[in-house]
Amino acid sequence: DLARDALVADLKWRNPEWYAELHRRARTSYIRRIEHGQGPEQQLALFDLVFLHRENPVVRPVFEWQASGxxxxxxxxxxxxxxxxxxxxxxxxxxxxxxxxxxxxxxxxxxxxxxxxxxxxxxxxxxxxxxxxxxxxxxxxxxxxxxxxxxxxxxxxxxxxxxxxxxxxxxxxxxxxxxxxxxxxxxxxxxxxxxxxxxxxxxxxxxxxxxxxxxxxxxxxxxxxxxxxxxxxxxxxxxxxxxxxxxxxxxxxxxxxxxxxxxxxxVQPPAPAERLVVLSEEEFADAVATALRGLARPDGLRDNPLLRSRLVAQRAGDGDRAAALRKLLLETAETLNASPKDVKFYRAVYHTYIQPAPTQEAAAEVLDVPFSSYRRHLKTGVDQITEMLWHREVGG
Missing domain, CATH: 3.40.630.30 (Gcn5-related N-acetyltransferase (GNAT))
Known part of the structure; x- marks a missing residue:
């Protein structure tokens, strides 16, 4: 242990970038083992993940590293x-x-x-x-x-x-x-x-x-x-x-x-402006409706509250959240197209938000349905998309 600690301290001092990279690789490996492991294998990966923090003077005194087995x-x-x-x-x-x-x-x-x-x-x-x-x-x-x-x-x-x-x-x-x-x-x-x-x-x-x-x-x-x-x-x-x-x-x-x-x-926690928002179900539904209306515009999702939702943040990772939200909306809408009974709802959403007709009346004409039926199909499609996304938001 003394030899290992000396080597670690020397590496951290001489080459902090490589030290950080080794820790990042180890952390990524342990998290992957935690996500896919079970029982003793998962517990060992958890212990290895916590062990990475052993050099911190706050963490070191509150763990019995050797005896816990x-x-x-x-x-x-x-x-x-x-x-x-x-x-x-x-x-x-x-x-x-x-x-x-x-x-x-x-x-x-x-x-x-x-x-x-x-x-x-x-x-x-x-x-x-x-x-x-x-x-x-x-x-x-x-x-x-x-x-x-x-x-x-x-x-x-x-x-x-x-x-x-x-x-x-x-x-x-x-x-x-x-x-x-x-x-x-x-x-x-x-x-x-x-x-x-x-x-x-x-x-x-x-x-x-x-x-x-x-x-x-x-x-x-x-x-x-x-x-x-x-x-x-x-x-x-x-x-x-x-x-x-x-x-x-x-x-x-x-x-x-x-x-x-x-x-x-x-190293501070995320500032309030960077933290995720916790939307009520009504606020979430409003944000989905707004996002769908902006889907066909290049900047239509730029200020949408969903960009700071857990659902989108986890999906985007370090990537573009607007792009992640756009893809999420399209994929969720597409699930309606996979069900014969829901195809009419998908088509109403498609011709209104994804490849929109000039007006809703024109969309009803493209779909060859009465305007009242079109409006009903559109509402049902939006409601189903919102419900699927909401379950994923609160379900983690």
């Missing part, structure tokens, strides 16, 4: 519930244990248990799906109630979007302090960020938020005092991230820049 993650089993509830009772208190028993029973599929070689739980994390809970359920837990109120004010969800609250995360022996189990919990948090469809927001409660503030700031997890709560006489601070504003690809790019920077904290 002793504990393995897995799904929660029914007989895990009593020891996990006892763990919460011992480390957080009786009221927290009562809530843990409820949420472990309500969403067992959202729990990852970390086991010793003998199978005994060494810790666990629950990625509680707040979006699946009713108002009464949210109000019954002070953590969820505070988060729900904050989100309603500042980051209201759209239909189909998910909020994951990492309601309980702890090691059996050290709670939320640095440990091999805590390191694996963080690795699995990253897995959740990258693999959860429709993920809009994540929240992490901390018994000692001041301790975790530097590394969570490095990871672009914002401190959210409005979501703080008290239970069992203990105050908890909350961190969160809006994945609609800074989605996983952009987040990984930010961390990649910090990973190789001489002063990582100097």
């Amino acid at each position: 002793r504990v393995l993650p897995g799904a929660m089993q029914a007989d895990d519930v009593p020891p996990l509830v006892d763990m919460v009772r011992r480390l957080e208190g009786v009221d927290s244990a009562r809530l843990a028993e409820r949420w472990l029973g309500a969403q067992p599929e959202a729990v990852v248990v970390f086991r010793e070689s003998d199978g005994a739980p060494a810790g666990f994390v629950q990625f509680l799906n707040m979006s699946a809970l009713g108002e009464d359920e949210l109000a019954s837990d002070p953590a969820l109630a505070a988060a729900h109120e904050m989100l309603q004010r500042t980051a209201a969800l759209r239909p189909g979007e998910r909020v994951s609250y990492f309601r309980f995360w702890m090691a059996a022996d050290t709670h939320q302090q640095v440990s091999p189990t805590q390191s694996l919990i963080f690795i699995n948090m990253v897995r959740h960020y990258l693999a959860t469809p429709g993920l809009a927001y994540t929240l992490i409660p901390c018994a000692d938020p001041d301790f975790w503030l530097p590394v969570f700031g490095y990871a672009d997890l914002a401190r959210l005092p409005a979501a703080d709560f008290t239970i069992d006489g203990k105050a908890h601070g909350v961190f969160g991230h809006d994945w609609r504003a800074v989605p996983p690809p952009q987040w990984l790019e930010l961390l990649g820049e910090r990973e190789i920077a001489m002063t990582p904290q100097a």
Whole structure:
């Protein structure tokens, strides 16, 4: 390890461009393995991705790089519930244990248990799906109630979007302090960020938020005092991230820049003007209609709000977003043409927006249908295109 660290430090000093290129190649390879891998292979790639940040003085102290292989993650089993509830009772208190028993029973599929070689739980994390809970359920837990109120004010969800609250995360022996189990919990948090469809927001409660503030700031997890709560006489601070504003690809790019920077904290998150917009369903539909009307003009998409939507940003990558939006609209419209029952809707869209006739009356004449039928077909076509795009926007 000493020899490796010395070589890395020397390369970073002598040839920072090549150092950055090697990191970029490694990061790209690990992300590809994460996207296509499963189980232990995916977890190893996740650990390798985080390991790239080991030189950062903020990250290094909060990961047990060598020891984490002793504990393995897995799904929660029914007989895990009593020891996990006892763990919460011992480390957080009786009221927290009562809530843990409820949420472990309500969403067992959202729990990852970390086991010793003998199978005994060494810790666990629950990625509680707040979006699946009713108002009464949210109000019954002070953590969820505070988060729900904050989100309603500042980051209201759209239909189909998910909020994951990492309601309980702890090691059996050290709670939320640095440990091999805590390191694996963080690795699995990253897995959740990258693999959860429709993920809009994540929240992490901390018994000692001041301790975790530097590394969570490095990871672009914002401190959210409005979501703080008290239970069992203990105050908890909350961190969160809006994945609609800074989605996983952009987040990984930010961390990649910090990973190789001489002063990582100097690499700032995207400025508000560069962040993605979170459109309501009505705003999204208006933007699609505007984009279709501008489709035939060279600059018709230039100022469209969809250019800063997650859907278009992820599709465009580093490329031209207007070109990506144009292609997306054409491909989505083309799916109507593939269905015999929807061809008439495609043709109305085609002769109005893609290869437009001089007027809508002329388009109806080209289609040889009454004007009222043409208008009905056009509206249905636009509605279907909007619906398909909306599902992709909120589904991630």
